Amino acid sequence: MIKKIIFTISFIIITVCGNAQKNINDYKYIIIPNSFEFSKSDDQYQLNSLSEFLFKKYGYEAYLIDNVPEDIKSDRCSALTADVSNEEKTMFKTRVEVILKDCYGEVVIKSKIGESRLKEYPKAYNQALRDAFETFKNLNYKYVAKEKIVETSKEEEPTVMKVVAKEKEITEEDTKVLVPKVEVKDKKAEDVVSSSKETTSELYYAQAITNGFQLVNSEPKVVMILLATYAKDVFLVKDKNAIVFNKDDQWIYSQNEGTSLEVRVLDIKF
DSSP, X not given: OHHHHHHHHHXXXXXXXXXXXXXXXXXXXXXXXXXXXXXXXXXXXXXXXXXXXXXXXXXXXXXXXXXXXXXXXXXXXXXXXXXXXXXXXXXSOEEEEEEEEOTXXXXXXXXXXXEEOOSSHHHXXXXXXXXXXXXXXXXXXXXXXXXXXXEEOTTSOTTOEEEOSSOOOOOHHHHGGGSOOOOOOSSOHHHHHHTXXXXXXXXXXXXXXXXXXXXXXXXXXXXXXXXXXXXXXXXEETXXXXXXXXXXXXXXXXXXXXXXXXXXXXXXXX
């Protein structure tokens, strides 16, 4: 059983290393068009200028399309393009969703549905948009420039790294060094999982995003991002050495720091 769990974790890590996941932190800028698809005029209800303001307020480098920096023009794929959809609106509610797409038109992330019951459209759209932006407020966004692939020179000390001038393809042999061997002493792996009787008291709501889900609590606040894998009901936890998987109709959080193994049950509503 232990070997099976270690193999599963190793396979997931190798899969993710070999297949780059789209992440909002990979993008430096956000471009906002002069009007959104449902708008009848530029900056209708001031939604476009409000979007620029809110992105900047929450730590993103955002620009209306007429004021983008020069480096965006030379590297269009360094930026995401924002859109706002109101396809979810109802008779009694104004509902909007903020969508960020990459330079190929692929969706990278969607916000939660922002809502308002106000009757006046300008105020209703303003309130609904601010509600939707709670998603981006809670993402802890920080731009991370993509690093060049590096390899250790055999002639140098193991701690000294040299930059490869030409990018090389990552092979399965290369990824093996990224997967440490895990030893569980004195307890079988299945015993560790079964002994975790306490379920996290807080209920998390799973919201679909590109390549996975974001778990949101009742505030609402994004507390965890789950990245999909090829294995059914097995997710990688973003920025953690951890996975979340389903066992006996329970969602198990398993974090391995090399010297310690944390296992707990999560209460998730999909």
